[in-house]
Amino acid sequence: MVLAGGLLAALVPVLSGDPEGAAGQGKAAATDGLRHTTVEVSPGGCGRGWGNPRAGTQVFDLHNTSAAAAEVYLTSPRSGAVYGEVEGIGPGTTRHLRVRLGRGSYAFRCLPDDADAVTGPTVRIDGGGQAGPAAAPVTEHDLIPPALDYQKWVAGGLDDLVGRTGTLRAALARGDLAAAREAWLPAHLAYERLGAAYGAFGDADQQINGTSAGLPDGDRDPEFTGFHRIEYGLWHGQPADSLRAPAAALDDAVRKLRDDWAQTRMEPADLGLRAHEILENTLQSELTGRTDYGSGSTLATARAHLDGTRAVLTRLRPLLVPRYPGLPHVERELSRTQRLLDGFRKDGRWPALSHLDRAQRERIDAVFGDLVERLASVATLCDARRTV
Template sequence: MRAARLTVSTAVAAVAALTAVTGCTQKSDAKSAGSGAIKVTADDDSCKVSKKQFPAGHVELAVENKGSRVTEVEILFPDDRIVSERENIGPGTRHSLTAEVKSGDYRIACIPGMKGKGHRQDVQVTGGKSTVKRDPRLDAAVAAYRQYTQAQADETLPKVKTFTDAVRDGDLDAAKKAYAPSRIGWERTEPVAESFGDIDPKVDVRADGLEEGQKWTGWHRLEKALWKDKKIGKEEKGLADRLDKDLKDWQQRVGKAEITPTSMANGAKELLDEVATGKVTGEEERYSHTDLVDFKANVEGAEKAYELLKPVASKNDAALAKELDKQFAALDELLDKYREGKQGYEFTSYDKVGKADQKELSDAVNALAEPLSKLAAAVVK
């Protein structure tokens, strides 16, 4: 579940909880921003952009959060599909976002509290439809990643049906057993699913992330019924039908998603942000405590994107690639400590993971997230 669906209080609490676990504050990465970067200044009441018109190709946003709340910056198509985004930008910090854009109309949004539509500025990208000259290996990476996201969606639907069939049958134990496996493919490719804008709120929102007037549907509504309420009624069976329908929509649309090398790289970083603000804190799976299953799937999705981009990233920045190899390996090894069994996706219930172990996991996530934030810039050098 994307952080943008959190309430203001929960978003701040998630970052505060992460700080308490890690013993450190959020780092800024804007020092790497180039002199040609477009400056985006976000505060609680506005979103200021230094240029309203710029040429197609690779664009870099140098973001500064002057507000009092955690914010998010997005580049959006006019229909609200996400081109690229940077979440969890703390008050008083600066971050950069590198993206690839074609000519056309777009919006840049700053979302204080990471909820709702935020404050928006219309911008225009000029020039031809394809002014970016890519290394052919990047085109191959995009094609392979598109196949990967489609395969994950295709493989998810049967697992979801096992889960929803158990709900429809009123089988509490079978539904609990099928819940976490049904989410793996989604968690591996979540940034692509979120890029559509409308699917994530239907299937992966938590109660504290609901917009005003929004009906609570999806996995987490059913998670609450199974673990907290310990009941499956008529409403839950209807929600199982709805989950099947909404995820079928995802499966049919995912192959048409807008994917670029930079969106792959930024998506990998977003997956680590998901881990930091949801899984490490125990916020995501608060009833089932299956957070480590989601954690592992997020890391796998990030690692897949990196491995596909690695041939170009290692050529452009060998030191960065070496560091990413090291930190992915370290995090994978650490997660394996919590496997229950040598194979499969059975992990220790997160409510049994102590504060010291949570800190160790969080430190490993932070150690990977910092170099991963530089991957997008590395692939476009």
């Protein structure tokens, strides 16, 4: 696990070729020029080997001498804050943890698979400057309240979505293509704002918002359904008769999703990851034009994804405020990016990506790319960690 954005030390998951760690340690030290210390990872010897502690940037070669895989945290014994972590250290293998240490107390915490956590001896560094950033671990229990609150928010969003897909279905049922085109985008954006819940939607997400990618007959494949199937028909001159069945199927799928949602349980540990993935997917799909089937509405979708990201961050904010000093900057950048996109909307209409010049597209890509990088820290901080 590597924590982005400099919140914890970067963890370099390099597997040593020498079971004893000596050869791998020597090669790494020769390459990076840093001080290396071999530390034992085992239930009976967690943290053994760290003598003569010093401040500064250094590498711990974590060697698992036990018969089970383990993860390791370098922690503050007083607060439990984590300075660095390495997951999945296999039996007999060595992984490298690079950290910056300063004045303070430290202890390694070893968490073997299927066994209780063990904390090694406390090591004190009396000199040196400030240590690298650290954050208190987030547990799955911590994530349950924000996840439940987010689920309630999604339930309200699904109610709104049902009303909007019903309007779209009714327009096509009476053969009013102009009204259907007007109804399509508000309905689609209502769904796109629910981005952090897609994993809990299961197969319904493909039925509602799937693309033609990978289908044998592409845009004309019978398995191409949902919003994008209707979008393709509405903006490629297809008659209302050909779109009534897809609209009815979409409306039915949305209603079933809404009705089943009360029995659905989101995985609390996924919430932080989704905060990062929403805009990562925006960069990969919407801002490349891959999901535009004729409406030219990908900027509107990107804007909806910003709303969806903010909805997740709002629920995670109590956990993030004491752990993520960069959160205020992320929130400011979200607002700045919203203003940037809103500036392209004229008279209630969004321009297609193809109507933007190169400088405009590069600016949009840059601000989204920056947000994605910073939100990676949210994903890592909210990755549920063991404490026992």
